[in-house]
Amino acid sequence: DAKTTQPNSMESNEEEPVHLPCNHSTISGTDYIHWYRQLPSQGPEYVIHGLTSNVNNRMASLAIAEDRKSSTLILHRATLRDAAVYYCILKDNTDKLIFGTGTRLQVFP
Amino acid sequence: DTEVTQTPKHLVMGMTNKKSLKCEQHMGHRAMYWYKQKAKKPPELMFVYSYEKLSINESVPSRFSPECPNSSLLNLHLHALQPEDSALYLCASSHRFKGTEAFFGQGTRLTVV
Numbered sequence: 117d118a119k120t121t122q123p124n125s126m127e128s129n130e131e132e133p134v135h136l137p138c139n140h141s142t143i144s145g146t147d148y149i150h151w152y153r154q155l156p157s158q159g160p161e162y163v164i165h166g167l168t169s170n171v172n173n174r175m176a177s178l179a180i181a182e183d184r185k186s187s188t189l190i191l192h193r194a195t196l197r198d199a200a201v202y203y204c205i206l207k208d209n210t211d212k213l214i215f216g217t218g219t220r221l222q223v224f225p
Numbered sequence: 226d227t228e229v230t231q232t233p234k235h236l237v238m239g240m241t242n243k244k245s246l247k248c249e250q251h252m253g254h255r256a257m258y259w260y261k262q263k264a265k266k267p268p269e270l271m272f273v274y275s276y277e278k279l280s281i282n283e284s285v286p287s288r289f290s291p292e293c294p295n296s297s298l299l300n301l302h303l304h305a306l307q308p309e310d311s312a313l314y315l316c317a318s319s320h321r322f323k324g325t326e327a328f329f330g331q332g333t334r335l336t337v338v
Binding site for chain 1: 229256260268270275280281315325327330332
Protein backbone atom coordinates (compact mmCIF):
# COMPACT_ATOMS: atom_id res chain seq x y z
CA ASP A 117 0.00 0.00 0.00
CA ALA A 118 1.42 3.37 -1.00
CA LYS A 119 2.16 5.57 2.00
CA THR A 120 1.31 9.19 2.70
CA THR A 121 2.91 11.51 5.24
CA GLN A 122 1.03 14.40 6.83
CA PRO A 123 1.75 16.73 9.75
CA ASN A 124 0.06 15.60 12.94
CA SER A 125 -1.68 18.89 13.55
CA MET A 126 -2.21 22.38 12.15
CA GLU A 127 -3.93 25.50 13.36
CA SER A 128 -5.78 28.26 11.58
CA ASN A 129 -7.87 31.27 12.38
CA GLU A 130 -11.41 31.55 11.15
CA GLU A 131 -11.85 33.00 7.64
CA GLU A 132 -8.18 32.48 6.79
CA PRO A 133 -6.99 30.08 4.06
CA VAL A 134 -5.55 26.75 5.16
CA HIS A 135 -3.04 24.69 3.23
CA LEU A 136 -2.81 21.06 4.34
CA PRO A 137 0.23 19.28 2.87
CA CYS A 138 0.64 15.61 2.02
CA ASN A 139 3.76 13.80 0.82
CA HIS A 140 3.42 10.64 -1.24
CA SER A 141 6.81 10.03 -2.79
CA THR A 142 6.05 6.37 -3.65
CA ILE A 143 2.91 7.16 -5.63
CA SER A 144 2.50 5.11 -8.79
CA GLY A 145 1.41 6.56 -12.11
CA THR A 146 -2.19 5.37 -11.81
CA ASP A 147 -2.86 6.11 -8.11
CA TYR A 148 -5.55 8.66 -7.40
CA ILE A 149 -5.06 11.13 -4.54
CA HIS A 150 -8.10 11.29 -2.28
CA TRP A 151 -8.83 13.54 0.70
CA TYR A 152 -11.35 12.75 3.40
CA ARG A 153 -12.11 14.48 6.67
CA GLN A 154 -13.63 13.25 9.87
CA LEU A 155 -15.49 15.62 12.13
CA PRO A 156 -15.81 14.71 15.81
CA SER A 157 -18.22 11.82 16.43
CA GLN A 158 -18.93 11.33 12.71
CA GLY A 159 -17.89 8.96 9.95
CA PRO A 160 -15.31 10.13 7.41
CA GLU A 161 -16.56 12.46 4.69
CA TYR A 162 -15.21 12.74 1.16
CA VAL A 163 -13.60 16.09 0.36
CA ILE A 164 -11.93 15.91 -3.04
CA HIS A 165 -9.77 13.73 -5.28
CA GLY A 166 -7.51 14.09 -8.29
CA LEU A 167 -5.05 12.30 -10.54
CA THR A 168 -2.71 14.83 -12.17
CA SER A 169 -4.42 18.18 -12.57
CA ASN A 170 -5.49 20.60 -9.86
CA VAL A 171 -9.14 20.21 -8.85
CA ASN A 172 -11.73 22.51 -7.35
CA ASN A 173 -15.10 21.78 -5.79
CA ARG A 174 -17.45 23.54 -3.43
CA MET A 175 -15.56 22.32 -0.36
CA ALA A 176 -11.91 22.77 -1.28
CA SER A 177 -9.16 22.84 -3.89
CA LEU A 178 -6.52 20.20 -4.49
CA ALA A 179 -3.14 21.25 -5.79
CA ILE A 180 -1.00 18.38 -7.11
CA ALA A 181 2.72 18.79 -7.66
CA GLU A 182 3.98 18.27 -11.19
CA ASP A 183 5.92 15.12 -10.16
CA ARG A 184 2.87 13.96 -8.14
CA LYS A 185 5.02 13.25 -5.10
CA SER A 186 3.09 15.73 -3.00
CA SER A 187 -0.27 17.48 -2.88
CA THR A 188 -1.95 20.23 -0.89
CA LEU A 189 -5.54 20.52 0.20
CA ILE A 190 -6.64 24.13 0.28
CA LEU A 191 -9.56 25.38 2.32
CA HIS A 192 -10.09 28.90 1.04
CA ARG A 193 -11.75 30.36 4.14
CA ALA A 194 -11.67 28.16 7.22
CA THR A 195 -14.74 28.06 9.44
CA LEU A 196 -15.18 26.53 12.87
CA ARG A 197 -17.05 23.68 11.17
CA ASP A 198 -13.88 22.77 9.27
CA ALA A 199 -12.18 21.61 12.48
CA ALA A 200 -11.59 17.93 11.79
CA VAL A 201 -8.97 15.30 11.05
CA TYR A 202 -8.01 15.45 7.36
CA TYR A 203 -6.76 12.29 5.68
CA CYS A 204 -4.78 12.11 2.45
CA ILE A 205 -5.15 8.67 0.82
CA LEU A 206 -3.75 7.07 -2.31
CA LYS A 207 -6.23 4.83 -4.13
CA ASP A 208 -4.72 2.15 -6.35
CA ASN A 209 -6.14 -0.57 -8.58
CA THR A 210 -7.43 -2.60 -5.64
CA ASP A 211 -10.57 -1.70 -3.72
CA LYS A 212 -8.51 -0.70 -0.69
CA LEU A 213 -8.95 2.71 0.92
CA ILE A 214 -6.23 2.85 3.58
CA PHE A 215 -6.20 5.74 6.05
CA GLY A 216 -2.94 7.19 7.36
CA THR A 217 -2.64 9.12 10.60
CA GLY A 218 -4.05 12.36 9.15
CA THR A 219 -3.75 16.01 10.18
CA ARG A 220 -5.85 17.35 13.02
CA LEU A 221 -6.93 20.87 12.05
CA GLN A 222 -7.89 23.30 14.78
CA VAL A 223 -9.72 26.49 13.80
CA PHE A 224 -9.80 29.43 16.20
CA PRO A 225 -12.41 32.19 16.20
CA ASP B 226 -30.08 9.10 -1.78
CA THR B 227 -26.39 9.39 -0.87
CA GLU B 228 -26.63 7.79 2.54
CA VAL B 229 -25.02 4.79 4.10
CA THR B 230 -27.20 3.71 7.02
CA GLN B 231 -25.77 1.73 9.90
CA THR B 232 -27.74 0.08 12.67
CA PRO B 233 -27.67 0.00 15.57
CA LYS B 234 -25.94 3.27 16.51
CA HIS B 235 -24.84 1.86 19.85
CA LEU B 236 -24.41 -1.72 21.01
CA VAL B 237 -23.33 -3.22 24.33
CA MET B 238 -22.66 -6.94 24.30
CA GLY B 239 -21.19 -9.54 26.60
CA MET B 240 -18.23 -11.68 25.65
CA THR B 241 -20.46 -14.73 25.15
CA ASN B 242 -23.12 -12.96 23.07
CA LYS B 243 -23.72 -13.13 19.34
CA LYS B 244 -24.79 -9.92 17.66
CA SER B 245 -24.83 -8.40 14.18
CA LEU B 246 -24.14 -4.97 12.75
CA LYS B 247 -26.05 -3.92 9.67
CA CYS B 248 -25.18 -1.53 6.85
CA GLU B 249 -27.39 -0.48 3.94
CA GLN B 250 -26.91 1.69 0.85
CA HIS B 251 -29.07 2.34 -2.19
CA MET B 252 -26.59 4.14 -4.42
CA GLY B 253 -25.88 1.13 -6.64
CA HIS B 254 -22.36 0.82 -5.23
CA ARG B 255 -20.77 -2.58 -5.76
CA ALA B 256 -17.88 -2.18 -3.31
CA MET B 257 -18.66 -2.20 0.41
CA TYR B 258 -16.27 -1.90 3.33
CA TRP B 259 -16.03 -2.52 7.06
CA TYR B 260 -13.63 -0.46 9.15
CA LYS B 261 -12.78 -0.50 12.85
CA GLN B 262 -11.79 2.74 14.57
CA LYS B 263 -10.37 3.07 18.07
CA ALA B 264 -10.42 6.42 19.85
CA LYS B 265 -8.05 9.03 18.37
CA LYS B 266 -6.82 6.57 15.70
CA PRO B 267 -7.54 6.42 11.97
CA PRO B 268 -10.06 3.90 10.63
CA GLU B 269 -8.52 0.46 10.00
CA LEU B 270 -9.75 -1.52 7.03
CA MET B 271 -11.21 -4.91 7.98
CA PHE B 272 -13.06 -6.29 4.95
CA VAL B 273 -13.97 -5.34 1.39
CA TYR B 274 -16.78 -6.86 -0.65
CA SER B 275 -16.81 -6.48 -4.40
CA TYR B 276 -19.93 -7.54 -6.29
CA GLU B 277 -21.16 -9.29 -3.13
CA LYS B 278 -18.01 -11.41 -2.87
CA LEU B 279 -15.37 -11.01 -0.18
CA SER B 280 -12.34 -9.59 -1.98
CA ILE B 281 -10.17 -8.37 0.90
CA ASN B 282 -9.79 -9.65 4.46
CA GLU B 283 -7.10 -7.73 6.34
CA SER B 284 -6.26 -10.69 8.62
CA VAL B 285 -9.26 -10.08 10.83
CA PRO B 286 -9.91 -12.63 13.64
CA SER B 287 -12.65 -15.16 12.89
CA ARG B 288 -14.83 -13.82 15.71
CA PHE B 289 -15.76 -11.17 13.13
CA SER B 290 -17.73 -12.68 10.26
CA PRO B 291 -18.85 -10.48 7.36
CA GLU B 292 -21.75 -11.22 5.06
CA CYS B 293 -23.09 -9.50 1.96
CA PRO B 294 -26.56 -10.96 1.24
CA ASN B 295 -27.26 -8.60 -1.66
CA SER B 296 -25.85 -5.55 -3.38
CA SER B 297 -27.43 -3.13 -0.88
CA LEU B 298 -26.73 -4.86 2.42
CA LEU B 299 -23.62 -5.64 4.41
CA ASN B 300 -23.61 -7.36 7.78
CA LEU B 301 -20.91 -7.95 10.36
CA HIS B 302 -21.62 -10.89 12.65
CA LEU B 303 -19.94 -10.76 16.04
CA HIS B 304 -19.27 -13.72 18.32
CA ALA B 305 -17.13 -14.23 21.41
CA LEU B 306 -15.66 -10.75 21.28
CA GLN B 307 -13.11 -9.40 23.72
CA PRO B 308 -13.22 -6.05 25.56
CA GLU B 309 -10.41 -4.80 23.29
CA ASP B 310 -12.80 -5.15 20.34
CA SER B 311 -14.76 -2.20 21.70
CA ALA B 312 -14.57 0.47 19.01
CA LEU B 313 -16.51 2.42 16.40
CA TYR B 314 -17.34 0.18 13.44
CA LEU B 315 -17.76 2.04 10.18
CA CYS B 316 -19.31 0.88 6.95
CA ALA B 317 -18.60 2.48 3.59
CA SER B 318 -19.54 1.98 -0.03
CA SER B 319 -18.28 3.15 -3.41
CA HIS B 320 -18.36 2.43 -7.09
CA ARG B 321 -15.59 0.06 -8.16
CA PHE B 322 -13.48 2.76 -9.72
CA LYS B 323 -10.55 4.36 -7.97
CA GLY B 324 -11.45 7.81 -9.24
CA THR B 325 -14.70 7.96 -7.30
CA GLU B 326 -15.51 8.78 -3.70
CA ALA B 327 -16.55 6.48 -0.89
CA PHE B 328 -19.52 7.25 1.34
CA PHE B 329 -19.34 6.39 5.02
CA GLY B 330 -22.01 5.67 7.57
CA GLN B 331 -22.01 7.26 11.02
CA GLY B 332 -20.84 4.04 12.58
CA THR B 333 -21.90 1.66 15.34
CA ARG B 334 -20.31 2.34 18.72
CA LEU B 335 -19.65 -1.14 20.14
CA THR B 336 -18.84 -1.83 23.78
CA VAL B 337 -17.87 -5.36 24.84
CA VAL B 338 -18.29 -6.04 28.55
